[in-house]
Amino acid sequence: xxxxxxxxxxxxxxxxxxxxxxxxxxxxxxxxxxxxxxxxxxxxxxxxxxxxxxxxxxxxxxxxxxxxxxxxxxxxxxxxxxxxxxxxxxxxxxxxxxxxxxxxxxxxxxxxxxxxxxxxxxxxxxxxxxxxxxxxxxxxxxxxxxxxxxxxxxxxxxxxxxxxxxxxxxxxxxxxxxxxxxxxxxxxxxxxxxxxxxxxxxxxxxxxxxxxxxxxxxxxxxxxxxxxxxxxx
Numbered sequence: 640x641x642x643x644x645x646x647x648x649x650x651x652x653x654x655x656x657x658x659x660x661x662x663x664x665x666x667x668x669x670x671x672x673x674x675x676x677x678x679x680x681x682x683x684x685x686x687x688x689x690x691x692x693x694x695x696x697x698x699x700x701x702x703x704x705x706x707x708x709x710x711x712x713x714x715x716x717x718x719x720x721x722x723x724x725x726x727x728x729x730x731x732x733x734x735x736x737x738x739x740x741x742x743x744x745x746x747x748x749x750x751x752x753x754x755x756x757x758x759x760x761x762x763x764x765x766x767x768x769x770x771x772x773x774x775x776x777x778x779x780x781x782x783x784x785x786x787x788x789x790x791x792x793x794x795x796x797x798x799x800x801x802x803x804x805x806x807x808x809x810x811x812x813x814x815x816x817x818x819x820x821x822x823x824x825x826x827x828x829x830x831x832x833x834x835x836x837x838x839x840x841x842x843x844x845x846x847x848x849x850x851x852x853x854x855x856x857x858x859x860x861x862x863x864x865x866x867x868x869x870x871x872x
Contacts, residue, residue, distance in 0.1 A: 673719070679755045679843055680715040682836040687711065688778050691832030694725075695825040696784055700743030701731025701750075703828035708751045708836060720754070734800030742800045744824075744831035745770060755839055762838050765849035767798050767857075769834055776826035778833070786822035 687707055695703035706725025713720045728750060730736055731743035748766055753759045774792040791811040795803035804815055804824075813819040841847040 675754045676757045676759070677712075677719045677754055678716050679712070679839060681840045681843055682708065682711050682715075684833045684837050684840075687836050688829040688833035689780070692778060692780055692784075692825055692829040695828040698726065698729045699732035700824055700828045701728040701747035702726065702743075703747065703825070704728075704744045704832045704835065705731075705747030705750050707832055709754075712755075723754075739801030739804075740799065742770070742795075742798050742803055742827075742831075744828045745798050748831050748835040752835065752839065756842055758842075761849050761851050762842055762847065764852040764857075765838055765847070766831070766834060768852055770798060770831065771796050775830055776823055778826040778829040780826070780829075783822055784825065786817075786819040788819070790819055790823050790826070 690711070691703045691707040694707045697703075698706065702725060705728040709720060709723060709725050728743075728747045731741075731746040734740040734743060735746070745767060749759075749763050752762045752766070756762050772794065774794050776790060776792060790813075791807070793803075793807040793810045795806055797803060804820065807813070807823060808815050808820070811819075813823075838847060838849075
């Protein structure tokens with residue numbers, strides 16, 4: 640090893656020690672590891688909901704949640720997050736490329752949770768259960784981007800994009816391809832991002848009080864919610 644290589648490697652090693660000293664409190668086992676979980680620093684929920692709302696209009700729902708939190712961690716933690724592109728989750732829009740399967744916001748949230756938490760399953764369960772039982776959207780931006788009128792809210796009872804959107808459409812009377820529906824999804828992106836960092840913050844401080852949701856709850860897909868004999872089966 641020549642003098643130049645020695646200096647460069649020494650500097651990089653020192654930087655690594657500095658970073659691990661700052662973030663080691665979160666997940667000591669993640670130091671020097673290329674695999675998740677990666678270090679985490681608490682995020683302001685109010686800040687992230689606005690950021691995620693704005694990000695929705697760059698790459699839609701899955702991107703909005705994932706990239707808004709990822710970019711924040713790139714700034715506060717750096718390290719392993721820097722090489723991950725937020726665009727990785729752009730495929731998730733509309734329930735994965737418009738197929739109406741898993742809600743894109745929840746898809747993006749699960750991805751970022753997996754990067755941050757060793758016990759990611761419990762955190763994902765807590766988020767999805769909240770989503771299924773909470774009237775959404777909640778977020779009310781100062782300057783709505785797509786629709787400025789009242790949107791109403793609905794309880795999805797499901798993490799499935801198609802079911803969630805159709806329940807809201809039935810309750811409010813808006814069409815699925817309306818500007819109001821797009822605004823609704825942008826606001827839910829904000830809601831999910833906010834709840835995600837609230838759960839991550841609680842997990843970071845050891846205050847997350849959540850239990851794994853039983854499999855029977857997660858696998859009970861009631862298709863007659865949207866499809867019955869009256870509408871063609």
